[in-house]
Amino acid sequence: MNPDYLHRPGESPMSDVDNIVGQITRDDIDRARSLLRDVAIRTPLVPVSAANGRAALAKAENIQPYGSFKIRCGSYAVLSVPDECLDRGLYTASAGNFGQGVAAAAARRGVPTRVYAPDNAARTKIGMMRSLGAEVIEVSFSRWWEILSGEIPEGETAHMVHPCRGREVLIGNATIGAEIIEDAPDIDAILVPFGGGGLVLGIAAAIRLLAPHIELIACEASSSTPFTSALAAGKPVAVESDPDSFIDGIGGAMVLPSAWPLLREYVAGTAVVDDEQAAAVVAMMFRKHRLIVEGAGAVPIACALTKPDFANRKVAAIMSGGNIDEQVLTDILRRHS
Template identity: 40%
Template sequence: MMTLSGTTANLNDFPLSVFTEAKSRLAGIAIETPLIRLEGGRRNDIFLKLENLQPVGSFKIRCAANALVARKDRLKGGVSTASAGNFAQGLAFAGKALGIEVTTYVPDFAAKSKIAALARMGSKVISLPFEEWWAMLSQPNDDPNFIHPVKEPEGLAGNGTIALEILDRLPDVATVIAPYGGGGLSTGLGLAFAAAGTGTKVIAAETEAGAPLTASFAAGEPVKVDFDPNTFITGMGGPQILADMWPLARKYIAGTAVVTLEQTADAIRMMAKEAHVIAEGAGGAPVAAALAGDFPGPVVCVVSGGHLDANHLISILQGNTP
């Protein structure tokens, strides 16, 4: 079994077979999502990878299901995780299919739509103050039945299957922009592109609500930043990056792009009107970064999820920033 340890040296040479095996393992659970061109922008080489169309509404089904399926024969009883909602939904979806009970610890600001979806899938949901919830993510956990939403090697491999699909459809892709939450998506993509031997650069999108990776890159080491969890953008950002992810982020993420809440809302509004796509804040941030930046193209933005509370969507469509 692959493990994260120390400087994660054993992940630095992920062979391509790890990702192709994950892709086979996910067949029938996750779908191959569409890759469409974004119309109406200032450039015509921006594409959207629509992970919001996954069965649970986000890319997290890939990492959650791959991690669960890979270890299901070793589990004793149910599993638990700490998640703002999307990873937990992927885990609950896979758990229901496999007959494995799932308990989810969520932060007290988790989107109501995500909590409701978890309940529908049969997951037990326990809400915690943000500090307690963050501690579950950032501190060591020796419970063999706890599945971390970011650091599981099988989870990184599941996320990397997105890169394989992008290369199948757009082999000359130059830049891929993904939101940075815990780091599992962007580093998983970077690992997969490296394994495939491409020159594709992965850019991590962050927002003004909290950009710990940008600050850490500038400092040359992980640092803490101010973080406002009370925005319409959930599932990304935080007060600091996870220490175990720093070596991977430093090696496999080419840079960051910080966008404002207003730019993110504008991107969500544009996708709804021009592409008929509903994206959550974390799914809109990469598009905001692509529209504001000057990245080599073609550029693919990973629309990571579509769980946007209805009142936030209404406000955005009316031209506001919630």
């Protein structure tokens, strides 16, 4: 069975009160771009192509400081926290990339940070968070998901900076969409890796304001398809994840219920590739472009270059990060020589 799922955005209209994406303005995005100018770089759109003749534009967020787009949303979220909320520090739940962004921004504000991370997270991400001064508490994946879903860890009194929820996180991510639309205004679709929903909803905000004709597609690996499964079921459902997958930055136990109405409102559908298709892109980007891409960042490119729906269309794919363990990269390059 083809796991991809398409639907009609806006099938279940939301109230204005609940629509956080619809409340974001151009001024919000412009302000974030101004504040982030000295924190994150404006990344290029890299033309990529495959042996099958297909082509796409890859938004190279993997070359950001600390190797991920999350320097944008993590930094903007921390910069937006009022001073009176910082007395007891900050905490977040992250597999690594968002934690790095939060830790770096918190260090600039002189605020201690705790990161609850799943114990299967890439070692390079864990090490980088600690090097940035964060206290990293490794927990089981199921416990991490509970914290990500809103459960407060026992004894935790710090201010929570959530990686997927919150207006500031979405605005920080919307800056990526604004850059793509400025640099390639004639694209037909933007392909986004789907984790907790913060990135895809941030891009949705930019599309709504700047180029509503562009189709927004959430991309998943077949090793974990919470959004595809939710669309098929008509509601968030629990899914199994492959613990041996090298793709650790996307997927999850299920779509966060708080994000579900927004996702149905703004995302046109999903595209799914398997781990080996993503691994082939990791190898291709290293050999042809000398770029290091993690699994989550490779998935949208793999979708763009292999899925029939994107043939003969101009698409941009967000290459979200480059934080891949060296041994994992070495193994992929050996398999895809």
